[in-house]
Amino acid sequence: GAVVSQHPSRVICKSGTSVKIECRSLDFQATTMFWYRQFPKQSLMLMATSNEGSKATYEQGVEKDKFLINHASLTLSTLTVTSAHPEDSSFYICSAQTGQNTEAFFGQGTRLTVV
Amino acid sequence: GEDVEQSLFLSVREGDSSVINCTYTDSSSTYLYWYKQEPGAGLQLLTYIFSNMDMKQDQRLTVLLNKKDKHLSLRIADTQTGDSAIYFCAESLTGGGNKLTFGTGTQLKVEL
Numbered sequence: 001g002a003v004v005s006q007h008p009s010r011v012i013c014k015s016g017t018s019v020k021i022e023c024r025s026l027d028f029q030a031t032t033m034f035w036y037r038q039f040p041k042q043s044l045m046l047m048a049t050s051n052e053g054s055k056a057t058y059e060q061g062v063e064k065d066k067f068l069i070n071h072a073s074l075t076l077s078t079l080t081v082t083s084a085h086p087e088d089s090s091f092y093i094c095s096a097q098t099g100q101n102t103e104a105f106f107g108q109g110t111r112l113t114v115v
Numbered sequence: 116g117e118d119v120e121q122s123l124f125l126s127v128r129e130g131d132s133s134v135i136n137c138t139y140t141d142s143s144s145t146y147l148y149w150y151k152q153e154p155g156a157g158l159q160l161l162t163y164i165f166s167n168m169d170m171k172q173d174q175r176l177t178v179l180l181n182k183k184d185k186h187l188s189l190r191i192a193d194t195q196t197g198d199s200a201i202y203f204c205a206e207s208l209t210g211g212g213n214k215l216t217f218g219t220g221t222q223l224k225v226e227l
Contacts, residue, residue: 004157034212043119044158044203044217093157097212104212106150106157 002028004096006107013084013114021079021110023094029074030096034104035067038091050077084114119206121218128226133191135221137204140185144206147180148215149189152201161189161202191223199225 003026013019023033032051036044048069050056056069068080077096081088091111095104118140127133139147145166150158164171164178164187171178177190187204201222205215 006157009155032213034214036217041123041219043219044215046214046216049214095158095212095215101210101213103160104215106159108155108157 002026002096002098002105004030004094004105004107006092006094006110008110009108010111011113013112015085015114016083018080018082019084019112021081021092021094021112023077023079023096023107025075025096025105028096028098028105030077031074031099033071033077033094033096035069035077035079036093036095038093038109044093047079081112084112086114088112089114119204119216119218121202121204121221123219124222124224126224126226127194129194129196131194133189133194133198133223133225135189135191135202135204135223137187137189137218138185139187139204139206139216139218141206141208141216142182142185143208146207146210147178147187148205148207149176149178149187150203150205150217152203152220154200158203194223194225196225196227199223 007022035047038044048056048058050071058064071077093109095106097104148163149161175192179188201220203220204218
């Protein structure tokens with residue numbers, strides 16, 4: 001099956017710094033990637049939809065200037081959490097699909113802890 | 116808004132059947148999914164059902180959909196220790212992996 005890899009799987013950063021999370025489709029080209037966030041004992045919440053070569057579409061309540069998404073190639077999307085604060089500590093997970101309405105394949109997630 | 120709910124935890128004995136339940140609120144949901152997440156791994160799509168279906172069976176997995184009550188269930192027959200994981204139900208209006216709304220996840224623990 002298709003493989004999506006996220007890096008890093010775990011990261012600890014200091015408050016006020018920025019963290020970049022990568023999402024790569026290893027064996028297919030992903031026209032669309034999705035970024036989700038999951039707080040403990042809560043659902044995965046969609047943060048944004050990222051299409052290759054265009055600006056990401058953010059869900060209501062997600063600050064686009066804080067969560068910078070870049071989808072510069074068909075195999076890579078990045079999420080940068082800028083000026084991270086402890087409340088940004090969460091599990092971030094991406095998914096990638098080859099085309100509209102096709103199955104999305106998920107990365108293994110990134111556990112971010114801001115101290 | 117859309118809301119999808121699941122119980123947080125389920126414990127079963129090996130060999131028994133497991134039934135994981137999910138309720139959702141958006142009556143316009145077109146596709147409903149079950150995903151499995153093992154520790155340290157991404158979400159794996161197990162199965163899905165269209166909203167115009169009542170039931171779908173795939174080997175040990177049976178999905179039941181009660182559209183009137185907005186209730187979805189996943190039955191795993193002959194549950195094995197390898198089935199221990201977190202199971203998420205999800206809904207989508209447009210299908211595929213588009214803009215999924217997930218439940219909170221049910222942690223299934225299979226005991227010997």
